[in-house]
Amino acid sequence: MSNIRDVAREAGVSVATVSRALSDPEKVSQTSLNKVHSAIEKVGYRPNMLARSFRSAKSYAVVVLVPDITNPFFSEVIRSIEDRAQQKGYAVLLGDTRGLPEREKEYIRRVETRLADGVIQLRPDEPGKQSQIPKDVAFVNVCGCESTTGPRVRIDNRGAARSVVEYLISLGHKRIGVISGLSTNPHTVDRLAGYREALEAADLEFDPALIAEGDFTTWSGLNSAKQFCTMSNRPTAVFCMNDEMAIGAMQTFKSAGLRVPEDISVTGFDDISYARYCDPSLTTVTQPAEEMGKLSMDMLLRLIEGQDLAQEENVLPAEFVIRKSTNVPPKGD
Amino acid sequence: MSNIRDVAREAGVSVATVSRALSDPEKVSQTSLNKVHSAIEKVGYRPNMLARSFRSAKSYAVVVLVPDITNPFFSEVIRSIEDRAQQKGYAVLLGDTRGLPEREKEYIRRVETRLADGVIQLRPDEPGKQSQIPKDVAFVNVCGCESTTGPRVRIDNRGAARSVVEYLISLGHKRIGVISGLSTNPHTVDRLAGYREALEAADLEFDPALIAEGDFTTWSGLNSAKQFCTMSNRPTAVFCMNDEMAIGAMQTFKSAGLRVPEDISVTGFDDISYARYCDPSLTTVTQPAEEMGKLSMDMLLRLIEGQDLAQEENVLPAEFVIRKSTNVPPKGD
DNA sequence: TTGTAAGCGTTATCAA
DNA sequence: TTGATAACGCTTACAA
Numbered sequence: 001m002s003n004i005r006d007v008a009r010e011a012g013v014s015v016a017t018v019s020r021a022l023s024d025p026e027k028v029s030q031t032s033l034n035k036v037h038s039a040i041e042k043v044g045y046r047p048n049m050l051a052r053s054f055r056s057a058k059s060y061a062v063v064v065l066v067p068d069i070t071n072p073f074f075s076e077v078i079r080s081i082e083d084r085a086q087q088k089g090y091a092v093l094l095g096d097t098r099g100l101p102e103r104e105k106e107y108i109r110r111v112e113t114r115l116a117d118g119v120i121q122l123r124p125d126e127p128g129k130q131s132q133i134p135k136d137v138a139f140v141n142v143c144g145c146e147s148t149t150g151p152r153v154r155i156d157n158r159g160a161a162r163s164v165v166e167y168l169i170s171l172g173h174k175r176i177g178v179i180s181g182l183s184t185n186p187h188t189v190d191r192l193a194g195y196r197e198a199l200e201a202a203d204l205e206f207d208p209a210l211i212a213e214g215d216f217t218t219w220s221g222l223n224s225a226k227q228f229c230t231m232s233n234r235p236t237a238v239f240c241m242n243d244e245m246a247i248g249a250m251q252t253f254k255s256a257g258l259r260v261p262e263d264i265s266v267t268g269f270d271d272i273s274y275a276r277y278c279d280p281s282l283t284t285v286t287q288p289a290e291e292m293g294k295l296s297m298d299m300l301l302r303l304i305e306g307q308d309l310a311q312e313e314n315v316l317p318a319e320f321v322i323r324k325s326t327n328v329p330p331k332g333d
Numbered sequence: 334m335s336n337i338r339d340v341a342r343e344a345g346v347s348v349a350t351v352s353r354a355l356s357d358p359e360k361v362s363q364t365s366l367n368k369v370h371s372a373i374e375k376v377g378y379r380p381n382m383l384a385r386s387f388r389s390a391k392s393y394a395v396v397v398l399v400p401d402i403t404n405p406f407f408s409e410v411i412r413s414i415e416d417r418a419q420q421k422g423y424a425v426l427l428g429d430t431r432g433l434p435e436r437e438k439e440y441i442r443r444v445e446t447r448l449a450d451g452v453i454q455l456r457p458d459e460p461g462k463q464s465q466i467p468k469d470v471a472f473v474n475v476c477g478c479e480s481t482t483g484p485r486v487r488i489d490n491r492g493a494a495r496s497v498v499e500y501l502i503s504l505g506h507k508r509i510g511v512i513s514g515l516s517t518n519p520h521t522v523d524r525l526a527g528y529r530e531a532l533e534a535a536d537l538e539f540d541p542a543l544i545a546e547g548d549f550t551t552w553s554g555l556n557s558a559k560q561f562c563t564m565s566n567r568p569t570a571v572f573c574m575n576d577e578m579a580i581g582a583m584q585t586f587k588s589a590g591l592r593v594p595e596d597i598s599v600t601g602f603d604d605i606s607y608a609r610y611c612d613p614s615l616t617t618v619t620q621p622a623e624e625m626g627k628l629s630m631d632m633l634l635r636l637i638e639g640q641d642l643a644q645e646e647n648v649l650p651a652e653f654v655i656r657k658s659t660n661v662p663p664k665g666d
Numbered sequence: 667t668t669g670t671a672a673g674c675g676t677t678a679t680c681a682a
Numbered sequence: 683t684t685g686a687t688a689a690c691g692c693t694t695a696c697a698a
Contacts, residue, residue, distance in 0.1 A: 093394070388690055
């Protein structure tokens with residue numbers, strides 16, 4: 001492997017000139033520039049970026065922490081982050097933590113040891129548990145919640161949930177079930193708050209029996225929905241806190257002989273790509289995944305470069321989209 | 334930021350001892366070890382891995398090239414690669430190429446410039462086009478095809494496709510449609526070969542009118558399926574070359590008033606997680622995503638470390654799984 | 667515009 | 683078992 005010295009020798013100039021020719025060509029005469037370039041060609045020189053990074057004390061890489069890359073909503077956000085990073089000359093280190101704090105720590109250590117310049121985390125803060133992130137690492141949270149602190153990009157989960165439930169109420173539904181995430185998950189907290197706000201605004205009573213706890217997986221949606229099927233006073237609509245659980249729930253309802261949406265309406269959250277292809281297509285909330293990824297990367301870059309953020313919190317608009325999984329309640333209800 | 338010299342001073346030993354205490358504790362006396370560790374604690378030392386990488390001329394990172402991270406099958410493979418990499422102390426640089434050769438090249442340049450030690454590519458080689466990968470970069474292909482060259486991990490696409498079609502034939506189907514990927518895609522080539530083999534073995538004639546070309550997206554499956562709906566002599570089963578297209582196709586058939594599987598059977602390929610939750614659940618081929626990721630990472634590590642591969646090609650078993658989207662052909666057919 | 671030379675924080679070689 | 687010191691390949695004052 002040839003190095004900058006080989007190029008200098010071949011070109012008959014100093015290493016400084018070669019370095020300048022590469023990083024700041026303005027400062028070099030045309031003659032030298034030509035010599036350097038043909039020498040580079042001749043010896044097949046590839047700059048050692050590891051040396052450059054080391055010398056300039058910047059890795060030009062960022063860690064993206066995600067609980068599960070196979071989650072289709074997360075992978076959309078990540079694709080957008082990666083896209084932006086690439087544009088700006090940064091690499092993305094994938095940090096699939098599987099929800100494990102120790103793995104999270106390992107990845108954060110990568111920035112403490114200079115292998116990355118900052119961290120984007122796709123996840124709401126756990127309440128109570130203090131963030132693992134030391135103060136001196138550049139950090140942005142995306143897809144967080146009202147309780148999230150620090151630089152962050154999110155949507156108004158409570159408001160979005162409220163819109164969904166208000167829509168169901170406007171259709172005439174009075175008993176509206178919920179399939180939630182784990183009750184400790186901040187997304188669950190925010191979205192449940194929105195649900196309760198909508199009920200309250202319509203003078204409907206909150207009934208804890210209508211809340212089924214899932215964990216945001218399709219499988220949990222499938223299971224949680226079962227308890228509604230056998231209920232004497234079955235809800236006529238179910239608000240699911242993400243699309244996967246909604247898809248699972250629809251499966252259960254259909255197996256139980258219930259028609260969606262004629263017998264029971266179902267709504268989701270996120271608008272993953274399958275939401276429009278499932279049967280029936282899903283009424284849900286579109287999160288602006290692309291914009292969220294891009295904005296969070298831009299914020300992180302500002303932080304890395306030591307600039308100030310215009311604002312710590314960015315709440316992006318989510319869109320409520322009505323498809324075919326919702327309808328008026330069945331006659332008699 | 335403190336460095337190894339600060340630690341050495343604090344501990345009253347030489348930098349060499351500190352370095353050894355960290356990377357090869359066996360070679361250091363217990364006394365020194367203790368002194369070093371408390372000194373590290375005291376000055377808050379974090380080794381600069383960038384310096385270490387530079388000095389040892391290894392980045393401990395690998396690039397994973399993928400056409401689209403939001404593809405659920407790919408993201409499963411990547412999760413497995415990342416998992417293995419993390420175990421072995423390697424980082425994964427995400428390279429979502431969006432199918433663009435220039436982005437691919439940019440990422441490959443990262444290994445030429447020492448920012449990564451090797452590349453795993455999730456994609457079949459384009460036929461004809463010579464690989465972009467220089468001979469001196471450690472490289473493994475995963476999810477490739479029969480035409481793929483170099484170190485590789487794949488399944489027997491042709492054989493798996495043949496099993497699917499043989500099964501349909503065994504149910505009594507005689508007119509079996511295909512929704513393929515782009516005809517230039519090697520996966521299409523292999524899977525189509527399997528389809529033709531199965532027909533031939535059953536003495537059924539190949540009918541080009543039964544082949545609809547898609548591009549592996551749900552949307553294309555949805556569209557391609559339309560041409561079958563209006564056909565005078567409609568196929569009684571459709572072999573789709575991936576699950577997304579199968580899901581799109583089922584959507585189209587159902588909108589056209591056809592029942593799946595009573596009126597028309599549909600099969601997929603890959604067994605993405607949604608395949609078991611769509612309606613009806615999808616008869617498909619399970620690719621061993623986890624094993625493929627793990628094995629490809631292991632092969633790459635051997636290559637990086639200059640060891641020989643037991644074998645260049647690894648063909649892993651795929652499993653044919655029968656769910657509810659297939660049935661005997663309707664009466665009269 | 668150019669060249670010389672001093673680092674950056676490690677690891678590795680060689681003596682002690 | 684230790685320590686002094688020379689690399690590693692690059693950038694960047696500082697001088698010329």
